[in-house]
Amino acid sequence: MSLAPTASPAASPEAVRPVPHRLAWLDMLRGVGALAVVGEHLVTWDMPWLRPTQFNLGTYGVLVFFLVSGYVIPVSLERGGDVRAFWIGRFFRLYPLYIAVLGLVLALSWWIPVREEVPRDLYAVAAHATMLLDVVGVGGVVDTMWTLSYEMAFYLMVAALFAAGVHRGRGLIAVLAGLAALTAGLTLASAPLTGGGPAWVSLAVFAAGMGCVLTGRLTVLASCVLGVTALALLPLSSRVPWFGLAMLAVMFAGTAIHRWERGSGSLWPVALTVLLVACAPVWAISAGWWWVQPDVWISTIVLAGVTFAAGMALRGRRVPSFLTRLGLISYSLYLVHLPILLVMVRILGERRWSPLPHQLATAAVFLLVLLPVSGLTYRWIERPMQDLGRRLARASRGPGPGGGVRPESESASG
Template sequence: MSAPRLAWLDALRGIGALAVVVEHILPWFLPSLRFYWFNPGVYGILVFFLVSGYIIPASLERHGDVRAFWISRFFRLYPLYLAVIAVVLALAWWVPVREAVPRDGSAVAAHATMLLDVVSVGGVADTMWTLSYEMVFYLVVTALFLTRGHRRSGTLAIVFAAGAVLVGLLTPGAVLGGGWLAYASCAVFVVGLTCVVWDRFRTAAATVLGVMAVTLLVLSSRVPWLGVAVLAVMFAGTAIYRWERGEAGLWPVAVTAALVGITPVWAVMSGWWWVQAGVWVTTIALAGATFAGAMALRGRRLPKVAVWLGLISYSLYLVHHPVLKYVVEITGDLRARELPYQLAVTAVALVAVLALSALAYRYVEKPMQALGRRVSRQSRLQSAGEARVPPEHLGDDRVLGHEEGQVPDRVRDNVGD
């Protein structure tokens, strides 16, 4: 795959990551510069989820190797995730772990699966909530792939978008709750993925995992309509991929966007500013336009800084919020300070965030990704004689084989939450 082909995806990640950092810096560091005509944080997560929806099914379809896919996902996501958890817990004597995190085994179970938000458990680091929806998407896509239902991307996008509208009208919050959800989902997750990876009742296990993921999404998410809308956006990304390949039209994407645009009915009544009609629709439109613009430039060279930010975007996503908390703990409340001082502290904070994110990518992400590729190659050799789904799109390297999965942070008004 040529560098220009990869660059547009990395540029999108870099843009999304910066948008999320902006959303978290402005309220506490530069409140006088904050704007409300669109939400940078929501914009960032929509861009990231479109990227994941575009690339994840393509990666799985190319090789037809479910085991290699999950090995790759584990080494891509978990090492840095566990490292950040360790650091946050180690510094809890200074900046305490969030109140939203249960002080019992359910927190361990929820963190083990990454299904935090869909079992209504807060993450040790605030930024971990969107990983829940990435994991739900992986589970659903795996089930669809093994049951040969993965090519109906446009239909799935519309179904989830319509479901988001319905859920938004009927369920303002989680229907199911309690620590048992974290324990039960962890047990099913571990047993199910073991079966999937080691090819023991693989299709049945993947189907159970996919059904469990969607059930949790609808019945026990912190904000059910948002979770279902996220799945719609991700499948819209897949539908765009199919359109690019000439396999389908773009009309399902347009329908999905329209339905997602009218989804947050209950949220509007609850007074959340970022889902007011003007803000919500503008944010969606900007995210879509950004994705379309980057896609249009996919054959051209893009600014190196944008590509570099994309490479470190997963580290930036997990690292920046804890670092901002630590800076606020050192400097104190900046909101009443003079603007020059706020700007100076903001500059220092940004340098610290970028430097630590780059180090995390260099010494945690990159070597673990390399190890994952080696393990994945060995897995392919070992499973060469096993029955597996035939690969699709052989020889098409336009978007395949790239490391994806970065997602941005939850939209919050306070760094100190």
């Protein structure tokens, strides 16, 4: 069954842009990751009998996403050679849809109450402003927003490494992050810092640091302070400290894979990182969630790694166009599907005990709503804002600290 019908905006040529053949495998992986996360939430509510027990479907999708981010983001920054342009592009890539979804959920809060995990305090606003939600121990208005915390922490660290002139050794960083995850699992039952302090501190540092970066003042120092702050917050205030460090290790493992592919690194750091990340919850004082039990956690990691390897194996071939199109709208799928699902839950109630035909019909209706809506949000929010971000990033390029410096022979795949 096609997940992107030709009548959908998600599949129409004016709604999505064709992807260069050499990049299609990355969008395919994004599409797979998005479908996995959507599937996790859909089957939990509607068809629990379909939910796998040997691995966690949602975490599998997130790990695939993180491997793609690690593979793409650092070399994209190095190819552009400009920290300020990088951040302009990231802001216009991430924030417009993020803000739109936040606004939608809050506007519906009179009907569908905001999650109890979101503090009814101003520091929740501070945490949402930086996207460092899980990193500072704050629940997101939309549950899936927790992953953006670790993406943002990764971006901050990558930008710091680039600004400081450290373009190599990402495999070693992946191993160190894996060791830190294992150590945190052995020593920290919970975050040492709780409450609103981490959220307010991160907002102050984030605002001041980004102000310096975007105005071209003290760019190297500001980038380094931002990166060090993100790194410090991971073990100190993440809701499950070892988990945040493990996610960082996974992303840097993706970077190490890219280095190996380009002949400037080896795969042993990746293998060692995977081993460390897999072992992190085994002896952890507090695992955090049921699906972090060793057998489920390890099988989830292995499946994500195999999926990424399969995608790399297909990088010289044509991949199904509906998967690449899903990859292009994957961010919309990721953020939009839960609000739609919450509305359906509110209207239809619990579905897990409904007759099978009703469950199948509910799933079909959900997908028939989700795909066109995600196509429209991509077309009217994501794509125009990305285009504007690119124009502003190009206009911002120029000589200066941390900007306009091109590394020696580095290129990116996307």
